[in-house]
Amino acid sequence: MNERTLIIGKGFVGSYLEKKLKESNIETYTTGFNTKENVDFRLDIRNEESITDCINKIKPNYIINCSANVNIDFLEKNPDIAFSINSEGAKNIAKISKKYNTRLIHVSTDAVFDGERGSYVEEDLTNPINVYGKSKVLGENFVKENSDDYVIVRTNIFGIDNHGRDFISNIVKNLKNQKQMIGFDDILFTPLEISNLSEMITELAITDFCGIIHLSSNTSISKFQFIRDVAEIFELDGTLVKKGTSEEIEFVAKRPKNLTLSNNKAKKILKTPIIPIKESLEKLRREILI
Numbered sequence: 001m002n003e004r005t006l007i008i009g010k011g012f013v014g015s016y017l018e019k020k021l022k023e024s025n026i027e028t029y030t031t032g033f034n035t036k037e038n039v040d041f042r043l044d045i046r047n048e049e050s051i052t053d054c055i056n057k058i059k060p061n062y063i064i065n066c067s068a069n070v071n072i073d074f075l076e077k078n079p080d081i082a083f084s085i086n087s088e089g090a091k092n093i094a095k096i097s098k099k100y101n102t103r104l105i106h107v108s109t110d111a112v113f114d115g116e117r118g119s120y121v122e123e124d125l126t127n128p129i130n131v132y133g134k135s136k137v138l139g140e141n142f143v144k145e146n147s148d149d150y151v152i153v154r155t156n157i158f159g160i161d162n163h164g165r166d167f168i169s170n171i172v173k174n175l176k177n178q179k180q181m182i183g184f185d186d187i188l189f190t191p192l193e194i195s196n197l198s199e200m201i202t203e204l205a206i207t208d209f210c211g212i213i214h215l216s217s218n219t220s221i222s223k224f225q226f227i228r229d230v231a232e233i234f235e236l237d238g239t240l241v242k243k244g245t246s247e248e249i250e251f252v253a254k255r256p257k258n259l260t261l262s263n264n265k266a267k268k269i270l271k272t273p274i275i276p277i278k279e280s281l282e283k284l285r286r287e288i289l290i
């Protein structure tokens with residue numbers, strides 16, 4: 001990819017993607033909404049004019065939409081915000097990318113499924129059980145309807161963000177402070193380390209693939225086992241991690257149980273190796289120590 005790329009939403013995913021693209025010497029621009037981070041443009045995806053303005057200035061060949069509101073419990077109580085950002089916002093970006101003949105990579109989620117079965121393939125019917133998932137499904141549908149050259153990436157991720165608000169930093173903080181943690185044994189997922197995901201998205205952009213693709217790890221893992229693996233690799237006390245189930249907690253938004261994704265399609269299309277979860281955790285640990 002040696003052309004201009006615009007990342008809409010320099011959040012957790014967007015900032016890793018920016019790093020990866022810039023490391024590959026790709027001319028990359030980012031946008032923010034409320035962030036204090038350094039971004040090239042500020043825009044609100046609910047406002048078509050502000051997106052058009054940005055596209056006119058940058059004239060990107062690729063748009064990667066990493067913008068969303070991902071606060072699951074907040075969105076459950078504020079569905080209007082969920083649908084205006086995650087659905088209508090995605091529609092605005094899709095319409096404008098078509099108008100400007102720009103390839104669109106739209107980042108979505110495993111939460112489009114109900115979690116009853118797992119090992120979901122791209123063709124499986126979506127059936128979200130919370131507002132976040134519903135807003136993301138509608139966003140996907142708008143992308144399909146409004147863009148001719150698009151990729152919808154469904155994924156789940158782990159990594160370390162700039163602010164220490166991510167799952168791994170939380171686990172490390174708690175265990176370092178000798179705090180007990182409950183790990184849900186009934187919630188399964190197939191997360192990819194965020195720089196591995198960024199590399200796959202970078203490769204995907206230059207293919208001629210159009211449609212939905214699942215980018216996920218090769219093996220499924222429970223939240224309990226994931227926390228235990230973090231404890232082991234970060235050399236913390238894993239006995240502080242107790243097995244529990246999500247049924248014991250009253251979340252505002254329902255949590256789907258088995259959101260594992262099949263990555264068979266991705267393995268056929270992409271050359272980027274999928275790094276095993278434990279290997280990625282070891283890499284993160286080394287990076288933190290540097």
Ligand SMILES: NC(=O)c1ccc[n+]([C@@H]2O[C@H](COP(=O)([O-])OP(=O)(O)OC[C@H]3O[C@@H](n4cnc5c(N)ncnc54)[C@H](OP(=O)(O)O)[C@@H]3O)[C@@H](O)[C@H]2O)c1
Nearest residue numbers: 009010011012013032033034035044045067068107109156
């Ligand atoms: N995090 C996960 O575990 C996870 C898992 C699966 C899938 N995903 C998907 O990955 C994508 C990125 O998620 P993330 O974790 O990177 O989220 P994030 O860190 O919360 O970043 C979201 C980005 O969207 C921007 N944004 C929010 N509202 C906006 C608006 N109205 N107009 C313009 N920009 C707006 C934010 O801008 P400001 O920060 O400037 O306000 C931020 O840059 C989402 O599509 C999400 O569904 C995430």
